[in-house]
Amino acid sequence: xxxxPAYASTGQRIWHYTFRYGICGLxxxxxxxxxxxxxxxxxxxxxxxxFTEKMLKLDPEGYSTKHYQxxxxxxxxxxxxxxxxxxxxxxxxxxxxxxxxxxxxxxxxHVPFRRAIMAILISPMIVPLIISAAGMYFFYAxxxxxxxxxxxxxxxxxxxxxxxxxxxxTLVGFxxxxxxxxxxxxxxxxxxxxxxxxxxxIPGVVxxxxxxxxxxxxxxxxxxxxGSAKTKTLPxxxxxxxxxxxxxxxxxxxxxxxxxxxxxxxxxELLRRRSERLxxxxxx
Amino acid sequence: MxxxxxxxxxxxxxxxxxxxxxxxxxxxxxLIAPLLVFVLLTFVSPxxxxxxxxxxxxxxxxxxxxxxxxxxxxxPLGDELPSEEVYASLANDMMLAQEVKIHTxxxxxxxxxxxxxxxxxxxxxxxIKRLDAEIHLDAFTNVNAAWxxxxxxxxxxxxxxxxxxxxxxxxxxxxWAKFVKSDEGDDADPxxxxxxxxxxxxxxxxxxxxxxxxxxxxxxxDNSELSALFNGLQEASVSFPDGNYKEQFLDMHDGWGELxxxxxxxxxxxxxVDSYYWASVDRERTSDGVVQKPENERIYVTLFIxxxxxxxLITFSCILLGYPIAYLLATLPTRTSNLLxxxxxxxxxxxxxxxxxxxxxxxxxxxxxxxxxxWLGLVGDDNRLALINNMTGTIITMTHILLPFMILPxxxxxxxxxxxxxxxxxxMGATDWYAFRRIYFPNTIPGIGAGSILVFILSxxxxxxxxxxxxxxxxxxxxxxxxxxxxxxxxxLAAALGSILLVAVLILYWAYDRxxxxxxxxxG
Numbered sequence: 001x002x003x004x005p006a007y008a009s010t011g012q013r014i015w016h017y018t019f020r021y022g023i024c025g026l027x028x029x030x031x032x033x034x035x036x037x038x039x040x041x042x043x044x045x046x047x048x049x050x051f052t053e054k055m056l057k058l059d060p061e062g063y064s065t066k067h068y069q070x071x072x073x074x075x076x077x078x079x080x081x082x083x084x085x086x087x088x089x090x091x092x093x094x095x096x097x098x099x100x101x102x103x104x105x106x107x108x109x110h111v112p113f114r115r116a117i118m119a120i121l122i123s124p125m126i127v128p129l130i131i132s133a134a135g136m137y138f139f140y141a142x143x144x145x146x147x148x149x150x151x152x153x154x155x156x157x158x159x160x161x162x163x164x165x166x167x168x169x170t171l172v173g174f175x176x177x178x179x180x181x182x183x184x185x186x187x188x189x190x191x192x193x194x195x196x197x198x199x200x201x202i203p204g205v206v207x208x209x210x211x212x213x214x215x216x217x218x219x220x221x222x223x224x225x226x227g228s229a230k231t232k233t234l235p236x237x238x239x240x241x242x243x244x245x246x247x248x249x250x251x252x253x254x255x256x257x258x259x260x261x262x263x264x265x266x267x268x269e270l271l272r273r274r275s276e277r278l279x280x281x282x283x284x
Numbered sequence: 285m286x287x288x289x290x291x292x293x294x295x296x297x298x299x300x301x302x303x304x305x306x307x308x309x310x311x312x313x314x315l316i317a318p319l320l321v322f323v324l325l326t327f328v329s330p331x332x333x334x335x336x337x338x339x340x341x342x343x344x345x346x347x348x349x350x351x352x353x354x355x356x357x358x359x360p361l362g363d364e365l366p367s368e369e370v371y372a373s374l375a376n377d378m379m380l381a382q383e384v385k386i387h388t389x390x391x392x393x394x395x396x397x398x399x400x401x402x403x404x405x406x407x408x409x410x411x412i413k414r415l416d417a418e419i420h421l422d423a424f425t426n427v428n429a430a431w432x433x434x435x436x437x438x439x440x441x442x443x444x445x446x447x448x449x450x451x452x453x454x455x456x457x458x459x460w461a462k463f464v465k466s467d468e469g470d471d472a473d474p475x476x477x478x479x480x481x482x483x484x485x486x487x488x489x490x491x492x493x494x495x496x497x498x499x500x501x502x503x504x505x506d507n508s509e510l511s512a513l514f515n516g517l518q519e520a521s522v523s524f525p526d527g528n529y530k531e532q533f534l535d536m537h538d539g540w541g542e543l544x545x546x547x548x549x550x551x552x553x554x555x556x557v558d559s560y561y562w563a564s565v566d567r568e569r570t571s572d573g574v575v576q577k578p579e580n581e582r583i584y585v586t587l588f589i590x591x592x593x594x595x596x597l598i599t600f601s602c603i604l605l606g607y608p609i610a611y612l613l614a615t616l617p618t619r620t621s622n623l624l625x626x627x628x629x630x631x632x633x634x635x636x637x638x639x640x641x642x643x644x645x646x647x648x649x650x651x652x653x654x655x656x657x658x659w660l661g662l663v664g665d666d667n668r669l670a671l672i673n674n675m676t677g678t679i680i681t682m683t684h685i686l687l688p689f690m691i692l693p694x695x696x697x698x699x700x701x702x703x704x705x706x707x708x709x710x711x712m713g714a715t716d717w718y719a720f721r722r723i724y725f726p727n728t729i730p731g732i733g734a735g736s737i738l739v740f741i742l743s744x745x746x747x748x749x750x751x752x753x754x755x756x757x758x759x760x761x762x763x764x765x766x767x768x769x770x771x772x773x774x775x776x777l778a779a780a781l782g783s784i785l786l787v788a789v790l791i792l793y794w795a796y797d798r799x800x801x802x803x804x805x806x807x808g
Binding site: 012015019020023024027028030031032034035037038041048049050051094098099101102104105106108109110111112115117118119120121122123124126127128129130131132134135136137138139140142153154156157160164214217218220221224225235238239242243246250251254257258261262264265 | 305308309311312313314315316318319320322323324326327328329330331332333334337605608609612624626627628629630631633634635636637638639640641642643644645646648650651652655684687716741744745746747748751752762765766769770775778779782785786789790793796797802
């Protein structure tokens with residue numbers, strides 16, 4: 001399918017182009033347009049959620065940054081932004097530290113009950129958020145854990161599966177003889193870890209951390225149940241905004257968040273390439 | 285002659301190896317332990333707590349300890365109201381309950397199973413203080429005035445037959461002690477004052493059940509104070525009035541004379557009940573066994589079925605849309621496919637709320653899609669399509685959100701299928717369609733399986749998106765769980781619905797682990 005052979009029949013040619021530019025084009029369109037459409041809409045000078053005539057005529061008057069100004073001056077949004085940036089790094093730190101250690105443990109050749117342990121450790125990713133959040137809501141209330149730390153713990157545990165998966169994936173390609181070489185040259189296990197193993201798995205750790213960060217930064221169900229107006233985060237504010245009365249500021253926030261995702265995606269891609277280069281896998 | 289191999293320090297080799305293996309296992313476990321403990325504490329215990337809550341029901345027995353005890357001897361299937369003793373116990377329990385203000389909580393709990401009972405508890409709580417409770421107090425003091433002193437109770441409570449022979453009195457006295465502490469502060473001494481009249485009524489009902497041997501023990505007690513109190517009490521107590529609490533409760537609220545209400549209290553007396561699970565499948569336990577709820581109250585079975593059907597539909601749409609994309613990406617040269625992959629990964633990485641808000645904006649009646657359709661003349665301006673706040677909205681949006689989860693596993697499976705298989709089939713005369721159907725497609729089934737289970741698992745537990753774009757018709761069971769947690773406060777039912785959903789997900793998770801293996805989950 002990659003390219004048409006010279007002997008392809010007319011029917012095959014028609015199908016080839018219909019498939020590639022018709023069907024797949026439409027599906028890509030469906031995938032990407034919703035995200036792209038809200039970017040220009042967020043610059044709407046009116047409080048509408050559709051393109052005004054001025055916008056369609058590309059009249060500069062139809063565009064403005066007033067929704068962005070609202071985001072940066074509105075106290076509610078600013079509180080939410082601050083809270084998001086207070087919660088996510090802490091949750092990421094916990095998730096990455098615990099997750100990396102566990103991934104190294106899990107990739108040892110002899111781990112008793114490996115399958116069962118893995119199933120438990122990955123389960124926060126699989127169990128529906130509403131169930132995790134409900135359980136945490138009941139349980140944390142019972143042990144009187146509220147506010148900031150309850151959300152941080154919830155987000156940390158929801159982020160750990162991603163760290164385990166990414167770090168384990170890096171460790172699969174890890175050459176064991178490197179640590180043996182280090183040991184034979186007299187390095188202690190701790191020194192070996194920091195000097196040999198760590199630099200090689202760091203791309204996996206960082207991309208795991210990014211996943212954990214985005215999990216926390218994006219998470220809304222646990223915040224809805226465990227949090228209050230004081231600990232509201234950006235997704236919390238967006239969710240209540242969408243449910244009650246939708247304000248165009250949401251589109252500005254959405255655009256900012258898309259920019260953040262693009263940034264993260266770029267970092268991840270660069271890390272992946274670095275990791276492949278370090279491990280001697282040439283990109284195909 | 286076989287000599288045993290030894291290591292340099294003289295240890296047999298196999299022992300030395302076993303030791304090394306043990307050390308290695310231990311090291312692995314030490315590394316895993318912190319996270320395992322962390323996950324068990326912050327994630328697994330909350331879920332176990334939720335499972336526990338779905339059957340836990342100590343509120344009835346805790347709020348009405350003596351009533352539930354007395355009700356055990358009542359026949360819920362008969363057509364008689366409980367005995368006077370039960371009403372006396374109820375008076376005593378309610379007195380404390382309204383003092384510490386927990387009777388309304390009990391009322392709302394019982395209301396889940398017996399609508400209307402909450403107001404009965406509210407009203408009775410207000411009126412309970414006006415209850416006349418002197419009837420047995422008077423009877424006892426007529427026999428011996430010393431019964432009115434606090435010392436009489438202290439003497440009785442020291443006797444070896446207390447509390448076994450005085451089940452009602454001992455609960456009543458504890459209630460009294462709690463009442464005093466709640467009324468006067470924690471350092472109040474309940475033994476310094478004689479208890480209120482309800483306690484004497486409880487004593488009266490206990491005395492009726494004493495054997496003559498127990499009577500003898502009490503009246504011939506070493507404690508002269510106690511023996512004096514019980515001297516002649518047996519003969520006199522025969523003519524004690526049975527009590528007037530039943531009458532007073534019926535005056536207070538008609539509901540206390542209805543069998544249904546008592547049957548509900550009786551049924552919910554145990555500390556562990558299955559009533560929430562029956563409610564989750566639109567059934568309830570009545571005196572005739574488990575029956576379906578009235579038609580207009582059946583919602584959960586429909587909701588479960590709808591959740592399953594919509595998840596299936598979403599999974600199917602994801603296969604339909606994901607398959608061509610994965611195929612294209614797997615067959616294009618790497619450079620091009622990496623570029624196109626961004627179009628898949630960008631939505632995957634974009635915040636869920638951003639994507640949901642985008643669809644909310646696009647699908648509105650005055651939104652971009654409807655505007656374009658009107659502009660194209662496909663629909664009239666006055667009958668714009670209702671694309672949001674219904675099932676259509678949920679399906680369009682969730683397919684979009686979950687599509688990357690289908691494409692990525694499909695892609696990684698298709699990447700491993702060698703193009704020479706299809707070429708070989710064609711060289712032997714297969715048409716394009718035949719080669720696809722018989723060679724390529726069967727090879728991609730593992731990918732379809734992996735993607736489908738993943739999408740299905742994620743879909744049946746979705747909450748945020750259906751809540752925002754589903755209206756009332758396009759919501760899932762999760763939305764109902766959230767409603768019971770934050771609005772109706774029926775936590776037991778929320779926990780039961782959640783447990784059912786959890787079991788479904790865990791079965792799928794197990795299947796996923798069998799088929800794909802959790803180690804093989806790939807991200808991006």
